[in-house]
Amino acid sequence: MKHPTVSQQTRTDAGLAAVLRVAVGRLARRLRAQRPDASLSLGQTAVLFTLARHGQMTPRALADHEKVQPPSMTRIIAALEERELVHRTKHPDDRRQQLVELTEEGIRLVRADRRRREAWLTQRLGELTPDEKATLRKAAEILDRLSQS
Amino acid sequence: MKHPTVSQQTRTDAGLAAVLRVAVGRLARRLRAQRPDASLSLGQTAVLFTLARHGQMTPRALADHEKVQPPSMTRIIAALEERELVHRTKHPDDRRQQLVELTEEGIRLVRADRRRREAWLTQRLGELTPDEKATLRKAAEILDRLSQS
DNA sequence: AGAACTCATTACTTTTGCTAACAGTATCTC
DNA sequence: GAGATACTGTTAGCAAAAGTAATGAGTTCT
The missing domain is CATH 1.20.5 (Single alpha-helices involved in coiled-coils or other helix-helix interfaces)
Known part of the structure; x- marks a missing residue:
């Protein structure tokens, strides 16, 4: 010890x-x-990026994907919708469900966020060797899988 | 997109x-x-492990190490002390400061936690290839350095 | 048709961290 | 050496974020 x-x-x-x-x-x-855009929470940002990657998703699917309880996802989506970064449509087959997707502005924000992300983490990454960054690239993918399983 | x-x-x-x-x-x-012992928060566990690794530390040093503000560390330490996992002594040279260290029971808990940690993350790690685990080993160290800098 | 389940939401609580303000102690400066 | 300044830990009050329980609407199973 x-x-x-x-x-x-x-x-x-x-x-x-x-x-x-x-x-x-x-x-x-x-x-x-x-976090770079202080007005966006970690969870909100994660949802935005998930939607950018997967397109339309139901709140439940988002909750599962982000490992959050449904009420938390309701809140995240409500906040994003308030800012018109996201909008909801009814599910065609199941009237209980909804489909959430990025608005034009949401897409713009994701893009802008990617471009101007010279924030804390990016700076820190810049201090690493290419080798270390390669390790993190691989690790990010593994960590993601870990939290999925 | x-x-x-x-x-x-x-x-x-x-x-x-x-x-x-x-x-x-x-x-x-x-x-x-x-988390394995549901009664211990992530922050509390982190402090326990940090103390196991570094021995005596002042609250301020712990706060800096865990990247938390001093009041948050006060609460974490208070909670751990309440459960007698940790105890405080006066700093010999500076009467403002204190030294925090694990109690016998704290040491036991850290040991037990290590032994019985067949919890979620350990299981997930077991599903990875040796290569992937090696990547995470390296990544853990880099991530730690990232949050220090 | 009715029971049982699922989806999203609301209401309420818990967790966890923050800032500001403070009391006590140490250090610096004149 | 005395007073100003800075640092340590704590308290108080607040805010963010997530959780559980309960509800209403809709679907599926039998």
């Missing part, structure tokens, strides 16, 4: 889990504070 | 930042829900 090195801690799956968990928690907190 | 692949999105630092941000946010949310 003295001062185990990181490599010692990550030899096992459990140790890796511990380290990863702390690292992800810390970075998430940091990101929450440093 | 149709369906760009991940590799397209991560070619640039900005694109990588976007993907990483979403992935980290999603995983952090997921971890919050899936």
